[in-house]
Amino acid sequence: MAIEITRSGKRSLILETPVMNAAGAFGYGDVYRDIIKYEKLGAIITAPISYEARSAARGGRVVPLDSAVLLHTGLPNPGLNKVLRKYRSLWESLALPVIVHLIATTDEQVRKASARLDEEDCVDAIELGLRDDITWQEASRLVGSAVTKTDKPVLVRLPVSDAYEIADAVAGAGASTLVVAAPPRGTARDPQSGKLISGRIYGPVVKPIVLNMVGQIARRVDVPVVGAGGIHSPQDARDYLDAGAAAVQVDSVIWRSPKELEIIARDLGGYIVTRQTDAMPDEWHRGMGDTEQERQRRKNRRDA
Amino acid sequence: MAIEITRSGKRSLILETPVMNAAGAFGYGDVYRDIIKYEKLGAIITAPISYEARSAARGGRVVPLDSAVLLHTGLPNPGLNKVLRKYRSLWESLALPVIVHLIATTDEQVRKASARLDEEDCVDAIELGLRDDITWQEASRLVGSAVTKTDKPVLVRLPVSDAYEIADAVAGAGASTLVVAAPPRGTARDPQSGKLISGRIYGPVVKPIVLNMVGQIARRVDVPVVGAGGIHSPQDARDYLDAGAAAVQVDSVIWRSPKELEIIARDLGGYIVTRQTDAMPDEWHRGMGDTEQERQRRKNRRDA
Amino acid sequence: MKETRALIERIIEVNSAIQHLHLSFEGSPGRIKPGLSLLVGVADIAHPYLRESWWPVSIKDDFIVVERPAKERYEIGQVVNALGYIGKPYLFRRNLRNVLLVAHDTPPTPLLLTIPWLLGNKISVTLVLTGTARTYNTEHLDRRVEIIRGDEGFTWPDQVMNAGWADQVFVTTGGADENAAFRMVYDHFETLRASVQPNYLFGVFRPILPCGVGACGACWLASKRGAAMICTDGPAFDLTQMVR
């Protein structure tokens, strides 16, 4: 299978399987090597990296919510150059595309970072992460800054707020792919300190909201869409493809059950093959795919 | 207590208590009269009304979700004139402000409906409901249409998508108040038919997302903000006031426990009085207010 | 509309599929008639933000009996919170002699409270069970009710005779699309009788009711007589008035 998740043209990114991790759910590609068979994935995306080092947020960082978790980390990272020094040889050794998630801080830093990444053979594409309260004008400018400095595909991960306006704007500015969406920003009371904390929301509750956005944006904008948000099962991922996504990103379920990423990837590999030969999507409910059958066999073995 | 929830000026709306129902959670003001003491509320808002009659959506209308419910009704209603004929005398008889939620369909219908409502003494303000995938340009035009045809306050309920751009735009177009936000639009599989259904999401899962938006918009736009989304307890409502809202709207909890609206209203009446005399908000956790104490007494009596 | 609390006083395992709960009320339970249901919120059991319709199947002096699936777990002494009785009673014709109750792909629970009233008024009752309803165990029903078990589809022996002989028919159905099911029911009765007259064939509509009081619009139904809300105007609607 070959799935192009970018606009056709020179900045092209083709995946074997339409499933990857989401930025921040997977570290820099090193941590789950003993658990997940990377060759089953379509690509991997690094944790968010900024041009300069960032330190972490102070105070509460994790707030358990009803059916979700709120995380407020401040996106700590050692900065682009240090990350490249440490992980370049790992990324070179991997047989699948590596996408660097670049935190879009300032125009200048985005230009410098994009130029830097353009030279790196181990990097196949850039995913730009935008501030959650960005305007479409700023978003357009930041994407323009990246695109002028690299010939690699530039994916843009949209914030939930103002996603439609920003989708239009960054498509115009040259984004190769729209990743819909970053975890929605939320505010909740930290049960330990009693203070209101703002952060990102992860969990199945995100899926209905983002699934709807994917449908809207896929219809509205002529750029391939990657769906991301609350995918916790193969069925969740298939729902995104049905709604118009070319591929999906799996996030926080990896923390709880790393193997689920591989399970979803194996299942969707089969789904795409079948869908393109005109099978009914409805045949593909849980319990039908090869993976499910294998899972069942494993379960039976364990129970026996 | 007098709380102005509009920009100061001629289009003013002053509430005794910063708590009202959300549009669609309360019918036209008639259904909960035997359960809720209306005099404890700040205002009531009607179910969504369009200038012309609308019939309901076909197919699945209610999808239970994790910690939430998805509703897809199509906003059926008999049209503005019929509603006015039927409910005018009820609204006249109520001692609290009545806000008509007007579905902002087309410029022309909004102009006609606003002119019509301008003549009605029983209506104190209009709340405009916008399509969920509206652009800020359309939103601005629709709000302009309403404002030119009435001197009553025009509240605007923002969709979750593109809320920030639309907030800026409708503030410029003359909105008296921003209601943040309409229930987020979501897509989920109807367990009965297996089909994907789009609708509105209600439940506590909405609160962290909208609470964050209220904080952002209250800082960004110089128009009073009313918070609405996932308020299921007095503490939820207080969190919205702490985040910068002038008042709150309570939605789906009313369906499950109508009395909770009154409980929240009683509690927040006291909260505002205390907050303005400089008490710590933290004293106001569940178990501290008069209402809570009364609730506790009732509970003890029942258990005895 | 008045919120009320009820206590589960007794739980009877009727058979492997259903159980009966005896509910007593704080204050009076009010007047309850066939067609009305209790809109109940049971903490932790059902969906936390949706109430369920509980159908009374018989009424005693100081309690009512509701029928629930056997797999649900209740406890004696448990308190359930109800939004009162909702809906309008089934409308029976004057001079009624024969009533046909039909349950297709769903238990006949919402129809059962009619039985004591009809039999008490010397009206004969036939209960047809088709589709998955065929397995419904009827041993706890009054012996005077004629029980007919039909086929997998919406057909049964003597269906033409039953349809002709009945003065009124009340149908409850299961499945994904209630409107489609009732269109099928209507079409089927048109093949059984020359024409389906008004006030003869009623569908008992049972969608999920988020509010139960006409506030939310989720149960809006278009009929030839105008718009209606199932929660306040239903559950039974004359199928000749259905907009197709």
Add this chain to the structure above:
Amino acid sequence: MKETRALIERIIEVNSAIQHLHLSFEGSPGRIKPGLSLLVGVADIAHPYLRESWWPVSIKDDFIVVERPAKERYEIGQVVNALGYIGKPYLFRRNLRNVLLVAHDTPPTPLLLTIPWLLGNKISVTLVLTGTARTYNTEHLDRRVEIIRGDEGFTWPDQVMNAGWADQVFVTTGGADENAAFRMVYDHFETLRASVQPNYLFGVFRPILPCGVGACGACWLASKRGAAMICTDGPAFDLTQMVR
């Protein structure tokens, strides 16, 4: 990092506050040392999207014992899903003779696995319980451990002597802000000793760990030696290296 499943083989109610679970593993449980914890996902019990750290308190040939609050409900035969052992073992100095363990406002559970190892190596152990930890029942601990119960704050009788005599100190704390608590601990030890030397005073950090493998960034800690992740580099950090 290797996912593994463990079976709850025995449940022992130690006292009214704590219980001990005996866990046996599919395959080998691997080498476990004081400082490591099991990152466990228990369906339905804990938060559905967050794992919990379970601290072993003793190790037997074919099972390990973990200490959990008594109010949590487990069943014999229940399977728990673990993301392996996470963290790095506590670093003990060579020539160690006296170790001070301190639990303030939280049970001393994360420190207890050190006790058999230290006693086995003829190192004397003093356990100080302050704040809410004072009520921790120590009857199940080895009698050779000296137990000191302190005050409501972070003080106890003989604290100056204990701090001087100890070669190493490991502290675990409860409360809203772990960083603030450890700043307080550090300041307190500075008043007890002329100066706090490196490799003497360790804080055992226990935030919620969403991933436990360094992937999510939630447990990032700034130290004078550079950035660290509590889940992979912790739980114990030298408090002289803490950035204030």
